[in-house]
Amino acid sequence: MGQKILMKGNEALAEGAVRAGCRFFSGYPITPQNEIPEYLSWRLFEVGGTFIQAESEVSAINMIYGAAACGTRAMTSSSSCGISLKQEGISYSAAAELPIFYANVVRGGPGLGNISPSQCDYWQATRGGGHGDYRVIVLAPNCVNEMGNFPKLAYELAEKYRNPSMILADGLLGQMMEPMKFEFETVNINKLPPKDYVLTGCKGRDRRVINTLHLDVNVLERLNWHLYKKYKEIEANEVRFEERYTEDAEIIIVAYGTSARVAVDAIMKGRQEGLKIGLIRPITLWPFPKEIVSKYAKKTGKLLAVEMNTGQMVEDVLMFSNGQAEIYFYGSPGGTVPTGDGVLAAIKTALKNKATIGEVCCLNDI
């Protein structure tokens, strides 16, 4: 809580994590998220925490797996190709039900790609990413203020459900500077609820084991059904989204993160021309706000997904529109950022067009 200060997105995320109780960070340098480990390399020591620059992303994620197992609020961060390397540890954390938290400040891909902002990791983030049946809670900020305030929510959700949670940002959000106000009291880690699974030695209690190996197929099946039920509970309780200008809208843009900021610019310009455009901004990418998408699919008959990729979230928009709307996509892959004018032009095309229900119509192709 307190005054507004000018902060860089990555640094706001790092400071927000510390205020949210993070006391262990391990990571490996990769652009465009380097300000996160650089900030934490000195900040964590101020609060008695631990910072380790690991030898690899694989090692970093496994370090926070170990730290989380003894109850510490731990985190790691990386970007795209680095997150791919972390998927092993994320899968293990999901199986072990350890509440790790990590951030992906996405760059262009696939492969080494480039260091420019992108949203090309939506599928990886929302579909698990690693091996096995699992899900990760995904929060998508669209401003520096949310970069700094979301870590607390990420830890709370991770610990509530004993499940990995992540912040999916992009290079633009990581590098931009904006006014930042922490909207929560700094977490006192000594007053967090006790955890009944942590491994600190078995003095005064039975020993505890955190294991991800289940050779008995029936035991593993039970674990997977247990995880399934947990994910259903998260889907029922933790959907978060923002809607703007939707009341009279004749077309709805669905966009998150930087794309949502650009979409607002397009909406403001379009409304000055009399176009009735609204926005749904998913804040949780998983669980996806499917009900609100379905509602506006039925109400407007036209949905436009704007993404900095070749069309990933649009598949969720299509799926949850339940065949009630024409689905359009406007993309900017490769590290480019769409402009308000470009999105407005896409809206105008979509308003005039008649697309096939059940298929995605890519406006970049028209």
Add this chain to the structure above:
Amino acid sequence: MIFKKPTSLTKIPMRYCPGCGHGIVHRLVAEVIDEMGLREKTVAVVPVGCAVFLDEYFDCDALQAAHGRAPAVATGLKRSCPGTTVFTYQGDGDLAAIGTAETVHAAARGENFTVIFINNAIYGMTGGQQAPTTMPGQKTTTNPTGRDPKLAGYPIKVCEMLATMDGPAYIERVSVHNVANVLKAKRAIKKAFKIQNDGLGFSLVEVVSPCPTGWGLTPLKACEYMEKTMIPYYPLGVYKDISQPKTEVSAPKEIPDEEPVENKNIGL
């Protein structure tokens, strides 16, 4: 003194093959934990490989790690909870192949936990494939004619490699092929835990250990093979001990001939 099962072991029977060294080493580690009164503050990091059921056998807190990642997991555990006693227990594939980076860098950082490294020169659990420590000439399921260093490279000598670094506090190689060496192995394991307890840093005990099933030998022949072929290649002794003056390790001048290995029908 009455000979009894260590308190730090559960009653669950171990599933290791006849003649395997894991059971011996488990017992040694458990005896050390008992004697040092560490059970209630110990967290074992469980490997992938034959010792993957370690959490069933040790009566202490335990955390499963991914293949090769135990040193990273142990780093997170120990740094977050410095009051615990943390040990990893890893085979040669785990520690010296997929987990080489984690091992080397945990050692370089001087992480204050103990590594028990079982070197049986083969991948046991997956059916006897080549390990980083497989001997020249040794037959495995992926070296059907014997390991040819020209094609498959040379074995990795972990103690020698880590002892060149400034980070580790204690590095020793022991063997469990006979009673005298089993007793020496226990002393080394106890020393490693003491080094950790004293906060001196990274400690690793490499245990040259038999895998009769993987080697295609009887348990007794396996011990013979260790003594005549493996130990000359992997000399026993203290490679680093920052708490003591430097100890010289006598290494053989030449790599043993490959022929005796082939004549002993190594392989499946």
